[in-house]
Structure formats: structure tokens, C-alpha cells
Amino acid sequence: MGFLSVLSFAQQVVKERVQLGDRVVDATMGTGVDTLFLAxxxxxxxxxxxxxxxxxxxELTRKRLHSGLGLDAAAHVDLRLASHADLVGALPPEWRGQTAAVMFNLGFLPTAEADKAVMTEPSTTLAALEGALALLRPGGVLSVVLYPGHDGGDREADAVQAWAAGLPQIVGQALIYRMLQRPHAPYVIAIEKRLS
Structure with a gap:
């Protein structure tokens, strides 16, 4: 038996902190894998x-939700055509400090026909991470899957890692899940919020 994949690890970290009835965010829905998982x-x-x-x-996420949950079962899922940097302003005030988990899967839309020039950027991602931290309740978790192996992904990964390393421990605990012998492979940073 091998180690968990980075995506499985990110989901495991979240699964341990989320309960039925909670509020959660998929900050970068992509094809909807994490959205369906959270739902x-x-x-x-x-x-x-x-x-x-x-x-x-x-559209890809709607299809995944429909096939994974059924026709009307995804009524509790709100899909928004908006940047992850705007998540705090887009959500009702009661989400602030009351959200169980926020998941990020950075980079570009993972489909053959997607425009690979459209990808997450360090400036908007760092703003989104700050917002996500404000949304989390104490004990809530933030997971970030990073992709240093593509052009631009390395800069974003470095920026996110520096941001996480600079968090005061009283605010949150940060960890990395990474294959040390494969420096360009995807990896996860997870943060547990400590204070509100």
C-alpha cells in the first residue's frame, strides 16, 4: 500500500474536520471533483x-453534481462565476468565522480543450487565502493543492508556501505533504485555524 495521492490527502484533511450541516467552500471548482466531495x-x-x-x-461541475448526487440533490450547492479572490465579499456575513473548510486546487482547468493561459495567479491566490482564513472557524481547515511543475505554478507554489510559513502559530498551524524526491510534483499545504 502506497501513500495517499495529494488530492486524497487534501480530501482526508478536510473530511476529518467537516460534519453534516456545515458550511464549506471550494475556492477553485475546476471540474467539480472537490465540489462534489464537499456536497x-x-x-x-x-x-x-x-x-x-x-x-x-x-458547466462541468453542474454535470458532475447531477451525475453524482441526482437531479435536485445539489440544491445546497451554490456555483459562482467569480474569482476565488472575491469569496469573502460574495458570501453572506454569517459565513465569516463559521466555515468548516475551504479547498483550493490551483493551476488551470484540467481538461484537454481548456485554455492553459487562464490559471490562478499568486496575487489573487494570496488574497483568496487571506479571505479563506477569515471565513474559517477555529479548528476549521484550509487545503491547497499546488502544481510547481508548470510555467507559473512554481511561482505560485513558492508564494503560497511563504505565506503559510509566515502565519503566526497562534493564528494557524501549517503543514506540507510532499514527495521529497520529486520537486516538480504537485503537493499540498494544509492549515488548521486556531483563533477566530
Missing amino acids: RLVGERGHVAAFDIQAQAL
Whole structure:
């Protein structure tokens, strides 16, 4: 038995902190893998907000939710055509300090026909991470899957890692899950919020 993949590790970290009825965020929905995962975790009494700047991502996510949950079962999932940097302003005030988890899967839309020039950028991602931290409740978790192996992904990964390393421990605990012998492979940074 091998180690968990980075995506499985990110989901495991979140799964340990989220309960039925919670509020959660998929900050970068892409094809909807994490959105569906979160929707199943929180159940119909919970709430999922998912963000992406590409209409194609919303359509792919709608299809995934429909096939994974059924026709009307995803009523508790709010898909938003908006940047992850705007997540705090886009959500109702009651989400602030009351959100169980925020997931990020950075880079570009992972489909063959996607425009690879449209990808997450360090400046908007760092703003989104600050916002996500404000949304989290104490004990809530933030997971970030990083892709240093593509052009631009290395700069974003370095910026996110520096941001996480600079967090005061009283605010949050940060860890890295990474294959040390493969420096360009994807990896995860996870943060547990400590204070509100």
C-alpha cells in the first residue's frame, strides 16, 4: 500500500474536520471533483459555495453534481462565476468565522480543450487565502493543492508556501505533504485555524 495521492490527502484533511450541516467552500471548482466531495460531506442540510472564473468550469461541475448526487440533490450547492479572490465579499456575513473548510486546487482547468493561459495567479491566490482564513472557524481547515511543475505554478507554489510559513502559530498551524524526491510534483499545504 502506497501513500495517499495529494488530492486524497487534501480530501482526508478536510473530511476529518467537516460534519453534516456545515458550511464549506471550494475556492477553485475546476471540474467539480472537490465540489462534489464537499456536497456529500455536508449533506443536504449543509451549504457548499464553489467559485471559478470560467463558465466551462461551472458547466462541468453542474454535470458532475447531477451525475453524482441526482437531479435536485445539489440544491445546497451554490456555483459562482467569480474569482476565488472575491469569496469573502460574495458570501453572506454569517459565513465569516463559521466555515468548516475551504479547498483550493490551483493551476488551470484540467481538461484537454481548456485554455492553459487562464490559471490562478499568486496575487489573487494570496488574497483568496487571506479571505479563506477569515471565513474559517477555529479548528476549521484550509487545503491547497499546488502544481510547481508548470510555467507559473512554481511561482505560485513558492508564494503560497511563504505565506503559510509566515502565519503566526497562534493564528494557524501549517503543514506540507510532499514527495521529497520529486520537486516538480504537485503537493499540498494544509492549515488548521486556531483563533477566530
